[in-house]
Amino acid sequence: MTAYRPDALIASDISAYLELHQHKSLLRFLTCGSVDDGKSTLIGRLLYDSKQIFEDQLSALESDSKRVGTQGQAIDFALLVDGLAAEREQGITIDVAYRFFATEKRKFIVADTPGHEQYTRNMVTGASTADLAVILIDARKGVLTQTKRHSFLAHLLGIRHLVVAVNKMDLVDYDQAVFDRIVDAYAEFAQSIGIQDFTPIPISGFQGDNVTTRSDAMPWFGGPVLLDHLESVEVNGDIDRIKPFRMPVQWVNRPNLDFRGFAGLIASGTIRPGDPVRILPSGRTSTVARIVAMGGDKDIAVAGESVTLTLADEVDCSRGDVIATADAPPQAADQFKATIVWMDPAELLPGRAYWLKLGTQTVSAVIRAPEYAIDVNTMARAPAKTLALNDIGVAEIVTDRGIVFEPYAESHDLGGFILIDKLTNATVGAGMLDFALRRAQNVHWQAVEITREAHAQQKGQQPRLLWFTGLSGSGKSTIANLVEKKLHALGKHSFLLDGDNIRHGLNRDLGFSDQDRVENIRRIGEVAKLMTDAGLIVLTAFISPFRAERAMVRSLLPEGEFFEIFVDTPIEEAERRDVKGLYKKARAGEIANFTGISSPYEPPLAPEIRIDTTRTSPEEAAEQIVEAIMGVWSPML
Incomplete structure (x- = not known):
């Protein structure tokens, strides 16, 4: 007699469960609308009625429901979804809560998104992968600002299917006239922003009316109940399969010298061995030799599958490229x-x-x-x-x-x-x-025959960009001017771009807001790059307060040509010097967006050269900088 083995039974049940759901289509949808329209309650009701709650969850839910109070009902379904402590305390949704459930016909991933305006980004996150949006409207309040906001965002993000769920019908005595007025008002708004079609359903998430079963309290409604509609609506995956083939390459699969494949998730279309494809952005063409998947080679692969493609030809293809159908590429x-x-x-x-x-x-x-x-x-x-x-x-x-x-x-x-x-x-x-x-x-690049290397060779020097950064009054311009004089004396070809001088011409249209400072440095970076292309040693003396822009300029140049020189002067010392009287005016509020006073300065974290002007004179600093760039390397001066 075989002993009873609960673990084997459980494993068997799990295997059968997974097999049952493996081939079902998946619908991703979200619920959104005004605060307290009942989004979390509706999702909780769907989970409960589709029997997706374990016994321990149900016990905890009943306990929590008694603690917070549920208007006389034994279970507060919203507590199934409102996972954050702050949400339970405030009675609102803050974060995006994702839940999975399944029925006999389909699998679902539902996102419960926040209703407050300050959480718009959370709502966008939830909507970014959704096939359908359920827009909840409180039957007592009608179409509100949040309703319009979330409808607009759903439409903006390309959600093709909208369900307008008029909730809390039990609180308006299931009055058809109330429902009709709300639907008419929503239809007028929807048309104004380009929404062509939506499905209206009167429901009560609290009582369960028209959520998973038809409500006897609303015999006047002849449309589908919510779950029936969710089970039957066309999902984006079905549409994607009939579009032209697209597969972004995630990585090149090269386990040995005899195999080279390109792995990725098929975004759209269908592919078979022998199909002609084009590699983008290079435009090279080839044909599919094999489709390799976890279970072995496949005769066909469709949108939503992760596969490795091998090609008939040795073509240059890497991560970030896109393999597409040859005759209809993106x-x-x-x-x-x-x-x-x-x-x-x-x-x-x-x-x-x-x-x-x-x-x-x-x-x-x-x-x-x-x-x-x-x-x-x-x-x-x-x-x-x-x-x-x-x-x-x-x-x-x-x-x-x-x-x-x-x-x-x-x-x-x-x-x-x-x-x-x-x-x-x-x-x-x-x-x-x-x-x-x-x-x-x-606009295309024009090929030139005299290269930057040829320009540098003609001048007998290695191009450099010496980027002086520091507070106003730190001594940047003084030191940069002395450095250029020494380079000129050595017979080097150089040019100094000074912050004040540039603002008289190239950047005269820019102010001193953060945005204008970013554009100021972008332009200077591009000019400096052109000058180094001509073989020059370029010196720039700009406050350039933001690390991001200094890093951007560095990225424009070949490795080793950018020297960040931090003229490190404490603000107290810079203010004491105040040759131009700028700090005094900034302290008096006469100059807005002044770096170090009313606008931030982000000092370099790892400059090639650091000058401490409280211990080093401008002449000494210039000498040390020239020695450093001429080959005597001393990163911390």
Whole structure:
């Protein structure tokens, strides 16, 4: 007689459960709307009615429900989702809560997003991967500002299916007239922002009416109940399979010398061995030799599958490239119009370089000053010079090289991107590429025959960029001028770019705001690069207060040509000198955005040369700098 083995039974049950759900389609959806419209309660009801709650969860839920009070009902379904302590204490959703559940027909991932305006970025995060949005409206309140905001964001982020769930119908006696008025008001608004279709459903998440089963209290409603609609709506994965083939390459699979494949997640389309493909952005063509997956070779692969493709030809292909169908490839460009959602407490600085990550591609990108910001409460377009936390705006983006893309409306995978701060590695924004700017396709590099190496050889010197940075009054210009005099005496070809002098000409249109300071340094960096290309030793004397911009200029030059020289003078000493009287005016409030007083200065963390002007005279400093760049290396002076 075989002994009873509960562990074997459990393993068998789990295996059967996984097999049952493996081939079901997946719908990602989110709930959104005004504060206290019942989003968390609705999700909790779906989880409860679909029997997705374990016994220990149910016991904890019943205990918590008694503690917080549930209007006479035994279970507060919202507590299933409101996981943060702050949410339970305040009775609101703050973070995006994701839950998984499944029915006999489909698997679901649902995101419960916050309703408050200050959490717009959280709502955008939840919406970025959703196929469907459930917009909840309190039957007692009707269409509110938050309703419009979240509908606009869902539409902006390309969510194709919208459900308008008029909740808390039990609190208006299930009155059809109330429901009809709300639907008419929403339809009028939806049409004004371009929403062509939506599905209205009257529900009560608290009582369960029309959530998973049809309500006897609303016999006048002939549409689908919410769960039936979620089970039957077409998901984006089905649409993606009939689009042209696209696969961003995640990595080159090279386990040995006899195998070289390109691994990635298929974003759209279908692929078979023998299909012709094009590698972008290079444009090289080949054909698929094999499709390798976990279970072995496949005869066909479709959108949503992770595979490794081998090609018939030895072509140059690496991470960030895109393998596409040969006769219908995506575009490549380096200038775009984009919609940006700003997610960082620090404002966007137009002209600053950020990392832009689109699919498996990562490039350096500069965001120009926004054309306008969108008021998500009124949908109005307002002029904007920057974007603050939770702002949404439209701006031009310039990348340092061409990237493979498709408009976000056509492909979320090749049209949606995130922005990353280069210094902190924090994600500061997300966005959608609308289209490539025509000039990006018409402007090309002109080949020249006299190279930068030839220019340098003619002058008999190695190009250098000596970047003097420090507070106003630190002595940058004085030391830089002395250094150039010594270089000139040695027969070196040099040129000094001074901050004050440049603002009389090239940068006369710029002020001293953070944005203008960023643009000031960007322009100087580009000019300095051109001068080093001509073989010159370039000296620049600018406050250049931000590390990010100094790092940007460094990245423009070959390794070893950029020398960051920190003229380290305490602000008390700089103020004591105050030759131009600027600190005195700044202290009196007569000069705005003055570095060190009302605007920050970020000192270098690891400069090539540091000059302590409290211990070193300008003449001594100049001598030490010349010795350093001529080959006598002494990093800390």
